[in-house]
Amino acid sequence: MADFSNYLNSNLTPGQAGAHLWVVIYILIIFAAVSLAVIAMNWLERKILAHMQVRLGPMRVGPHGLLQPIADALKLLIKEDIIPENADKLVFWMAPLVVVITAFTTYIVIPFGPTHAVTDMNIGILFMLGVASLGTLGIIMAGWASNSHYPLLGSLRSSAQMVSYEVAMGMAAVSAILMTSLRGTGVYGIGSPTADAIGTLSMIEIVRAQMNQHVWFVFKFFPLGLAAFGIFAIAMVAETNRAPFDLPEAESELTAGFHTEYSGFRWSLFFLAEYAAMIAVSSIAVTLWLGGWLRPFPHWLSGDAWDTAFSIFPAFTFFVLAGMALRTTVRMPKHPYFKIQKAGLGVFGLLLGGIGLVLLVPPVRDRVQDIYWFAIKVAAFMYLYIWYRGTFPRYRFDQLMRLGWKFMIPTGIGVLIATALVGVL
């Protein structure tokens, strides 16, 4: 039990500190938080996409459709679970589990803060890319086990796509890893020229390297970091099978691709895994290039005053959200029909405000702000995902492959070589 409370004073992740109980707690928290994020993401995607498309989106279940994801989840849970007659039952049953497990396993090494990770492995990024690539297996299994042509085509597409884009992703990631071991500021003189540079694959150390070198890697060696980041940002969309690279589940071509034959709860597992994987790869991008949990300008705007100012941001965000909710509550029509909705939204707004108040308490504030900066960066990526989906048509398969093999991989290798050259010279 002493271990249990002693951990809070250590500056290590629970996995490194050997606090096994804390490991379990962290895993549970992360699981719950990611599931909650997926639910929130579901609602946000539908609302944002709807507003991009001159419509309202879910409005009926709960105030402004806030309870819609929950209603959907309930519907999916009680829906009949159909397994096709000629499907390979065992593989059909395993596929969604494989997809979900791989999507959630990656969260073990994601550093939400200097101590807010389940553990820190010295092969962290390798582990993440490896486990993320295992999701392909689940998709292949799903497509094959369904014993139907559309899923088969979808899974063939998906495996080819994910295998090709993994290479580009890896190339981009390697150039970021290389930056951890390179001193220097590049042509534009961004960052600290004298910081010590150690090569590392560990996720936490990569962020620490960005802190020590006074630069997010997206700006290091100016155009190079940005180029590598761009390649990763494109490849990660392809890796998670989202628009405009959503060929494996291209609705207008393959009906629903690899999960055509899935329904109910199994389908919702695929859904969960897709969004969890989106958050996971966005987290990799944030960790490698956007400074992970670091707040903006930790060196330029340093000092206690600035620290305090920036640590109020989480609370401030919640206050803004609460204000929006309460404003909508006030503006709702004065009709008995809206009574319950009004009350619900009001309570929701007060809840958000309450969370904001809790976040103002100094010890909580200091522990939470790392997570906040990480989450806000990931949220920007999530918004980009939605934006892509609302804007772009879908690539064709050969174009996708051409983009991957003839543009992204050569560019990735070129950026890698250029980074090495700039770093050595």
Added chain:
Amino acid sequence: MEITTLHYLVVASALFIIGTIGVLTRRNVIIILMSIELILNAVNLNLVAFSRLYGLQGQVFSIFVITDAAAEAAVGLGILIAFFRNKETINADEIDLLKF
């Protein structure tokens, strides 16, 4: 009870023997290739287990073995596809003409 190197060696030899049986007795070439992967993995486990005793060379060599396995799988499966396209079979004991 401490896990010694011998434990790993026993697991590795078990995998090796299973792989050997697979290669020798199965007719399906895909399964034979998978059995070869099992054998290579047994070797890898041995190498890594010994690297704990003698130094990192074992790990480095196991990386070479994995590279080799990748090359072997790619070429083997390529041959397999070419063969299946011509003969519509992938049974090892029907592949005996040395040409197609």
Added chain:
Amino acid sequence: MADILKSEQSPSSVEHIEAEKGVDQPFLDATELILNMGPQHPSTHGVLRVILKLDGEKVLNTECVIGYLHRGVEKIAEHRTYAMFNPYVDRMDYVAAVSNGLGYCEAVEKLLNVEAPPRAQWVRTILTELNRIASHQLWLGTHALDIGAITPLFYTFRDREEILKIFEKYCGARLTTHAFRIGGCLYETYDGFEQDVKKFCDFVTPKVDEYETLLTTNRIWLERTKGVGVLKAEDCIDLGVTGPVLRASGVKWDLRKAQPYAAYKNFEFDIPTGQNGDTYDRYLVRVAEMRQALRIIRQAVDSIPEGPIMGKVPKVMKPPVGEIYHSIEAPKGELGYFIVSDGSTQPYRVRVRPPSFVNLQALSKMVEGALVADVVAVIGTLDIVLGEVDR
């Protein structure tokens, strides 16, 4: 002659593929796959069934199966009086019901030797052109959706709604309008019709630019549509393809100019054409046609003549014995009605030349050697309506 016919057989037939493979490769390909697309499929625009023979993703052969929406419209006509058959034609191309009605009414008028009064002609032209915009908007939205862009659909439907509102105000119906009668129009225009139409024109002109901002220079859109489903001008003429598909191949053929009907000869407009005959050109042509339609509507609204809107037609229509073929430029192409009269109140035979049906023939030629995704794009770009294909 027989030889010529043989050599002109569609090269995508099964025999052709077998022949191309040669005798030294008699095997069944390991990757060959028969994919049954439709009749229940999100992007076959109704109940079209396409049987695709695939090599991986590459299309080796296509076979269209139609008739899932066959209602025997032409046979029904033989048991209805001329006026009674009028509403049925709306159900063929239900997204351009007004055009269908116009073609039928004009054909019967020709048979009866009556002419609609000028006011009716003008109103007909306005409504038909409005309907052309509506049809193209629906096409654009669904076509973009097929290619994966989900947003244009909502934009086009938002604007199409305004057209449907005008229809609703004019004749009470939104989709299957039954707006025209033989000999003119049944309804006089409502108060403010001209203002509504003008307002709509001003409203939709910037919206067409908006669709273009979303798509015309979008790199992915260009990649997905340029060089996809190319149909040369000769092939178009051989296959009898008409409408925007024909014009996108560079043939300047528009029945509104070639054999003017309704009030078209009074208005100035251009015939937009393309050069390459690919999916992108068809998109550009249709967007340009929306603009031209707006131009026609503006001119027509400014010059609606006064006078009666319904001509003098006998209560019991008994056209003289004879036959007539009359065709108009529907949004999808040449829509023709061939009506044989035996002098009774009911047509002896009605045959419709539906543009969708004829254009659909080009599908297998256009997707030869393309990928599955192109099949979807090409079905979209042909702008077929299964109600019209199957009738």
Added chain:
Amino acid sequence: MDPVATPYFFYGLSAVAVLSAVGVIMRRNPVHSAIALIFTLLSLAGLYLMLYAPFVAGVQIILYVGGIVVLFLFVIMLINIERMQREYQFNKQWLVGLLAAAALGALFVAVYVKGQSIFPQHAVRFPEQLNTQQVGKMLYVDYLLPFEIASLLLLVAIVGAVVMAKKRI
């Protein structure tokens, strides 16, 4: 820091590895074999982690499971396996095969039992945190020539696989 409950993890992982390996060679359906192979490979990755070889474990996951097995599954999907499932799965020399394998096993056991005395008694402990750096240094300094030869091998394999699998060259 010592790993947790090492013996249990070891026995669990080895049991999974061996049982799935048996599954690989016993299953009628190649897809099931491939899935069993995944389990073997993943548990071996776990064993590598227990042997303080995290880099090899990472490479095992990313290359073996994410690459080679995906390739296997890909090929199985391209090939019609329905006929193969109905055929005899084992060839006629299964008795010889078993005997050879048994002899091999006996040989291994003999070698291990005899040879255990010559193993160093105490394992060399490498700092796990520096494993990747050390392996990398060794790959790029001591074993540079083999490394380059391996890359050449991969290139040859790429060309060979393409030549083999392409329909018309």
